[in-house]
Amino acid sequence: MIIGLDVGGTHADAVLLSDKKVERSIKVPTDTSNLFNTVLTCFNLLLENIKPQLIQRVVISTTLTTNSVVQKNIDPVGIIVSAGPGIDPDNFRRGNHYYPVSGSIDHRGREIKPIIHGEIEAAAEKMKKDGIKYIGVIGKFSPRNPSHEITIHSILKHHFDTIFMGHKVSGKLNFPRRIATVYLNAAVFSMHKNFFNAVTDTLKQKGLTAPIQILKADGGTMNLHTSMEFPGQTILSGPAASVMGAIPHAPDDKDILVLDIGGTTTDLAVMVNKAPLLEPVGIGRGKHKSLIRALHTTSKGIGGDSEVTIKRGAIAIGPDRKGPAMAFGGNTPTPTDAMIYLGIMDAGDKSLAEKGMAQIASKLEISPQQAAEAIFTKTCSKIVELTRKMVERINSKPVYTVHEFLEGYKINPQQILLLGGPAPFMAARIEEISGIKTTVVPMSSVANAIGAALARTTCEISLLADTEQGIESAPEENYTETITRNYRKDDAMKTAQKLLEKKAIQSGAIEENLELELTEFQEFNIVRRFSLQGKIFRVKMQVKPGLIKGFSLAS
Structure with a gap:
């Protein structure tokens, strides 16, 4: 049996799989201040009356590191860069503790100028005074010869808790992206360490000895201890789990859109003949363009719990989420409230959903029924428009899948696979608007966890x-x-x-x-x-x- 666990910012989803079916599935609120309790609750519910020795494998995906980067809730880290001539490392500055130093190695791995120890020690003293605990060290051609990074590491190792070296996080030569990659690994380390400890402590308490895997951004897994050396690879782990969860249900020889509609965001991806598209260089989010290998996914701030407002006399959906839907005790109207009002979804307190629709209706001088219909239609239309824009962007560049480069290929979506809690309630309207056959993946609300559970180890x-x-x-x-x-x-x-x-x-x-x-x-x-x-x-x-x-x- 296998356990799949997807720890999101709002909920943790978990499944227990036998070789033919999902034996159990659960969903619990995520408490980011007490991850141990969140993970323990999941395992307690899944493993009730199940002997721990029957578990062969545990695979976990998490959006915690992704959320920390997006929300800029990351630790300050120190970066030491040895670039040599021909490039100004200040052009790729990350954070407030960034120190270019002397020393260079050429493209064939030959030393041109040595490291100056005094520069490294001076930078270390400044960072220690500022309370920096985590450090990144990057040399321009370290994948050809890592000796300078290793030397700098030996100077710094007694001064800082953890040091990431560029040649370890990526063997590729793109210097600016390797700087960003090292920075991201160092910046999310503390968050991932807390998650790591919560998982290991929980497993110890439950007596589980099965191998523990973490899902990476490329849709593959690595063992839990390896993830401590490469925490940045868990960025976009959540969207990758969505894609892996869709693969068993994707038909052969078709271009498929995968949409995971959550409470806060919708994650979008594409598959060609069951093979997910790949970011050929690495994750790029805002200014952080890295070498972290990843599936090609897009996340947008629209979901079932997105805030509904009126802007310039028109309905606006998201991108913010201000809590749950009003039908579940929230303070702002959401698409979920619209679906409950319309009878599409039978959940929560319908009278509270009606209040939300009345608020929107009064501002637009229309009926609550019209407001609910407009909110629901606009939400589905916006999701469809996001998919069209994503396909246009993909078709403007060379197309890579995880298996091959498709020269001259243009994506032509023939089916949409929907995942996520709101998926069953939106499928018919999305199919109507898009004109594309739309199918809800079985067990759609926990498909992320299923995808994580079945993912293969990659490197x-x-x-x-x-x-x-x-x-x-x-x-x-x-x-x-x-x-x-x-x-x-x-x-x-x-x-x-x-x-x-x-x-x-x-x-x-x-x-x-x-x-x-x-x-x-x-x-x-x-x-x-x-x-x-x-x-x-x-x-x-x-x-x-x-x-x-x-x-x-x-x-």
Whole structure:
């Protein structure tokens, strides 16, 4: 049996799965001030009269780190950057404790200028005085040679609680995005640490010894302890869970829109032939354009509990949520109140929903019935318009799925899969407005948790081999070995596969779920004075995102 748990900012959803069905599902309020109690409540309800040893796997997704970034509720962190010539690191400043320092390494991993220890120590003293606990260290070409980052780490390690190094969080060369990636990992570390402790303490109390996995932004999982080294990978974990929850119900050979309509936001995504679209470079949210591998998702502030207001004489939906619907004790009218008033949804206190509709009606000088209908229609229309805009944006650029690059492909949605609590009540109107067949995913209110439970462990590696220097290396994996001039493509592929399999197993994968694929291969000749001096090989390989084997929950 498997447990899937999705911890959101408003509710935590949890499911207990056997190999053929959802045995139990529950939803409890999230108490961000006491996550231990939230998680414990979920496990208590799920595991009543269930022996802990029957649980084979626990997978958790969370929007807590995403919310902390969006709401700018993150810890101040220190950043030390070693850039060298050719780029001004101040152009990529993050936070108020940002220190460019001397030292540089070139694109082939050769030291040009050394680190100056005094600069590092001076920066450390300033940050300590300001109470900084978490640090990020980034060198421009550290994926080719991490020695400067390692040196800076050794100088700082006794002064700060946690230090993130650029070559560890990503093996890709995009320097500005690696700065943002390290910053995000450091900034959400404290929030994730609290979550980590709540989960581990709960499991200890319940006597659960099953492997614990965390869902990442790319729709794959990593084990709980690994997540402490890469907490930024849990950003957009929630939307990724939505996509994974839709996969079992997606038809083959079609372009599918996935909409998860929650209380506060609607998450939107696209699948092509059951394969989710991928952000080819990494997560980009506002000024934070990172190298964190992620599914292509969009989140917008419109949901069942969105605040309904009047602006310039017209109804406005969201983007704020001021609490629950009036029918459930809230203070502002919402689309949920409109659906309850119209009889589409049978829940809550209808008399309170009627008061909400009367408030809107009086401002527009229309009847409450007309106000409710207008609110409901506008909510569904706005969600449909968001999907159209998303498809237009996707079709304006090259299309990547988690499996391949689709050259010249244009998305043409043929079906909408709806998830989330309000999904069953909005499906017919969304289909009417969009003209696209719309289907509600089974168990839609807990589909996130189901998606998390079934997600496969994923990871990727980057390998660089330089036969002139006689070295092959994967700094993310602490791997460096000498090679000969006879080194060839097959050698690079074998090393990459070996490293990826080892990393995947350490991250919590089991062999039967390992599907490896090559995502990038480059080979360059090193020519000097018209003579071949050697070759450079670059290999990127991944474990494909997807669902674990042995479970069948398709409708």
